[in-house]
Amino acid sequence: MAVVDKKKPRKSKWKKAIGILFLVIALLIGGKWYMDRKKVDGLYRHGFSLLEEQIATYIVEHYAGVSKVEFSPIYVDRSTESLDIVPVIYDTDGNRAVLGGNVPKQNIMFATYGSHVGLTAIDFTIDGNHIIYLGNSKNGEEIDVSDSTVLPEAARLEKSRDIDDNIEALVADNQLTAIYKQDGGSPNAEIVYNLNIIRGEVDDKWQ
Numbered sequence: 001m002a003v004v005d006k007k008k009p010r011k012s013k014w015k016k017a018i019g020i021l022f023l024v025i026a027l028l029i030g031g032k033w034y035m036d037r038k039k040v041d042g043l044y045r046h047g048f049s050l051l052e053e054q055i056a057t058y059i060v061e062h063y064a065g066v067s068k069v070e071f072s073p074i075y076v077d078r079s080t081e082s083l084d085i086v087p088v089i090y091d092t093d094g095n096r097a098v099l100g101g102n103v104p105k106q107n108i109m110f111a112t113y114g115s116h117v118g119l120t121a122i123d124f125t126i127d128g129n130h131i132i133y134l135g136n137s138k139n140g141e142e143i144d145v146s147d148s149t150v151l152p153e154a155a156r157l158e159k160s161r162d163i164d165d166n167i168e169a170l171v172a173d174n175q176l177t178a179i180y181k182q183d184g185g186s187p188n189a190e191i192v193y194n195l196n197i198i199r200g201e202v203d204d205k206w207q
Contacts, residue, residue: 039128045195047122047132048074048085048114050145050155052193054134055087055099055113058157061185063167065178067092070192072206074114076199083122084114085194086206089167091178097170098206099163106169110162112202117162136160 056069072086087099100112111117120142121133130146137143137155145155157163170176 039124041197043122043124043130043132044074044076044083044197046130046149047119048083049193049195050132050148050151051113051118051134052085052087052195053151054136054155054157055118055163056191056193057151058160058163059087059089059167059185060187060189060191062181062183063179063185064182065091065093065176065180066186066189068190068192070190071194072202073194073196073198075202076197077201078199082112082115083119084112084116084202086202087113088206089170089176089179091176093178095176095178097175099166099170101207103166103169103173103175105173108169110166110169136162 052071056071059069060066066089068090070088070090072088075082075084077084084100086101088096089099090096100110100117102109115122118135119133120135121131123131125131132144132146132148134143134145134155136157138153138158140159143152143155145152148155164181167176167179171179
């Protein structure tokens, strides 16, 4: 008569239970990571939507000869702990030029827009609410826009030394040939916002 080993099925059940436990733990960790990433991305999109609107509004309201203003994705560079966007201006002569970075012939290096210029704070409160401050405003001072979903009137720029100096250098470098400062600006200019997020360095398309 054959003898049946009853311990083997029990061992198999333990292995299965441990496997399921590890799977559940992995799913919980992965789920938390996903939700944390989603929360952070929501903060970045909120802050940069306001910064992009502030930059684009200033350019099209104060410069004639602009045909389009567009923005790169939001670049999150962990190696430098920076958040950057690249605003791009097109003039009515068909020229394209980027704001921020190097203007070689003028021997000028401009700071990038984002955590270097434009946003002075982008973080969470202890309760998980957004903290967003723009570095400039209508009165020339830092402004709290944490609760705003569109650019508030008080955050619309009357002057921007950063943008003005950058455009002046691009015009002097002949990268832009049709743009000049004028009240009323370019009311028919197209604006293309971009809230996609890329983790890594700014790619060549936006240089």
